[in-house]
Amino acid sequence: MKVTFRWFGQDDDSVTLKQIRQIPGMYSVVGALHDLPAGEVWPLDRVLALKKEIEQEGMAFDVVESVNVHEDIKLGLPTRDRYIEAYQETIRNLSEAGVKVICYNFMPVFDWTRSHLAKELPDGSTVMAYEKAKVEQVDTQVLIDMMGEEAKVFSLPGWEPERMKTIKRLFEQYQNITEEHLFENLRYFLEKIIPVAEEFNVRMAIHPDDPPWPIFGLPRIVTSKEQLERIVQIVDSPSNAITLCSGSLGANPANNIPEITRFFAEKNKIAFAHIRNVKIEDNGDFYESSHRSEDGSIDIYAVVKALHDTGFDGYFRPDHGRMIWGEKARPGYGLYDRALGIMYILGIWDSLEKEKEEKQYVSYSSGAAK
Numbered sequence: 001m002k003v004t005f006r007w008f009g010q011d012d013d014s015v016t017l018k019q020i021r022q023i024p025g026m027y028s029v030v031g032a033l034h035d036l037p038a039g040e041v042w043p044l045d046r047v048l049a050l051k052k053e054i055e056q057e058g059m060a061f062d063v064v065e066s067v068n069v070h071e072d073i074k075l076g077l078p079t080r081d082r083y084i085e086a087y088q089e090t091i092r093n094l095s096e097a098g099v100k101v102i103c104y105n106f107m108p109v110f111d112w113t114r115s116h117l118a119k120e121l122p123d124g125s126t127v128m129a130y131e132k133a134k135v136e137q138v139d140t141q142v143l144i145d146m147m148g149e150e151a152k153v154f155s156l157p158g159w160e161p162e163r164m165k166t167i168k169r170l171f172e173q174y175q176n177i178t179e180e181h182l183f184e185n186l187r188y189f190l191e192k193i194i195p196v197a198e199e200f201n202v203r204m205a206i207h208p209d210d211p212p213w214p215i216f217g218l219p220r221i222v223t224s225k226e227q228l229e230r231i232v233q234i235v236d237s238p239s240n241a242i243t244l245c246s247g248s249l250g251a252n253p254a255n256n257i258p259e260i261t262r263f264f265a266e267k268n269k270i271a272f273a274h275i276r277n278v279k280i281e282d283n284g285d286f287y288e289s290s291h292r293s294e295d296g297s298i299d300i301y302a303v304v305k306a307l308h309d310t311g312f313d314g315y316f317r318p319d320h321g322r323m324i325w326g327e328k329a330r331p332g333y334g335l336y337d338r339a340l341g342i343m344y345i346l347g348i349w350d351s352l353e354k355e356k357e358e359k360q361y362v363s364y365s366s367g368a369a370k
């Protein structure tokens with residue numbers, strides 16, 4: 001299992017590469033060209049410059065998150081073909097730079113959504129949270145304004161201001177798009193890009209919808225084990241894989257995350273794992289707790305064990321973290337709690353490794369004694 005850490009670039013992240021490198025076990029930075037709008041080719045020279053910047057600090061640049069999918073592709077508009085061509089070109093350029101995994105999502109209009117970016121817990125830490133009533137009742141524009149306000153210094157990934165301006169028009173365009181339409185549009189997209197990804201030795205890793213249910217009346221199709229299974233079957237290729245995000249899928253208690261993890265890991269379909277916990281309240285609201293199993297509703301130990309048992313050798317990163325120790329950072333993306341998350345996950349992983357070694361030793365010695 002390779003440890004990675006998301007980084008937004010030196011102009012747009014409070015965390016530095018030098019800090020990231022000091023997290024035990026760190027292997028690769030998860031980067032992106034965040035200033036490029038969806039649909040544009042990522043120029044090779046800029047990708048190589050980012051790679052160089054990361055490698056100079058002693059880490060690899062194996063994973064990209066995200067290459068965003070243009071709305072015209074999700075809407076299935078005739079203009080989608082040129083955006084798909086641009087996407088194919090970006091895959092080629094990233095492969096040229098040695099990138100192995102590209103995380104992407106297929107959520108209409110919005111990326112991940114929360115009602116609070118800094119809800120205070122009794123211990124004084126702040127967390128991102130989702131109150132169903134607030135999201136369901138609030139006027140979309142009010143929520144957008146609030147997200148913009150709370151994001152303050154940093155623009156949130158997926159919530160860029162330019163994108164928000166076109167939102168009303170997008171809502172109209174999605175009015176007649178059902179889940180089945182959206183799935184067909186995903187199929188069209190994957191049938192065009194997976195062969196390119198396979199040829200260039202890149203694994204495409206679709207990220208589940210966050211939260212894993214329809215919001216604002218928009219369709220969502222990456223919310224459960226069944227839907228993920230259907231997606232990886234669209235094109236049968238090692239390049240058609242998933243990002244197992246425990247916190248996104250896990251916000252719905254009907255999703256059994258350790259079981260889903262084991263299911264897809266056994267099929268070698270998890271190219272990238274986002275490991276984080278969420279605490280689900282009785283009414284379905286949730287907040288992003290610490291990674292520790294006891295602190296949230298997901299058994300992170302069981303998730304890591306599922307990966308370990310199946311011989312997972314892909315990439316993982318801690319996902320969002322709490323804001324602790326007075327840190328000022330992009331919501332969810334502080335240094336401290338994500339580093340704690342890595343240590344928790346590595347602690348579980350290392351214990352399982354030791355246990356396995358001991359078992360092998362015992363069976364070897366008993367075998368030798370015969």
Ligand SMILES: [Mn+2]
Nearest residue numbers: 245248274319
């Ligand atoms: Mn995630």
